[in-house]
Amino acid sequence: MGQVVGQVVGQVVGQVLLRLPPEPQSWLIEAGLTDTNPVIISRLFVAPRGRKQGLAEALFQTAWAEAERRDLRPVLDVHHKNHAAIRLYERLGWQRRATVNGNWTDPDGTVPRVHVYLPPR
Incomplete structure (x- = not known):
């Protein structure tokens, strides 16, 4: 749906993307997201050489703003160990x-637990 990358000295060191939720969306309903147009902010990653520079937050904020610009409801699904x-x-x-x-x-071989987050209102 959309991807943003972060660069340090011309090298890509981070990414984030927006993706539509898979079907079925029962986990979104369980989280209380019953309105339409959800989009998942996903695959936020910053390589070690790009860390400690605020890049993860900048990428995340960019994706969040883009979701809202498109009139989509951003949501997160986060592995419990992250x-x-x-x-x-x-x-x-x-x-x-x-x-x-x-x-x-x-x-x-285990099925992970995933935390579902919604943005502040």
């Missing part, structure tokens, strides 16, 4: 609304 991302989202006021089972299997 503590750095969770700290960022909560610092920016996003609220955990549910924890659900992921729809994939981790490399160790």
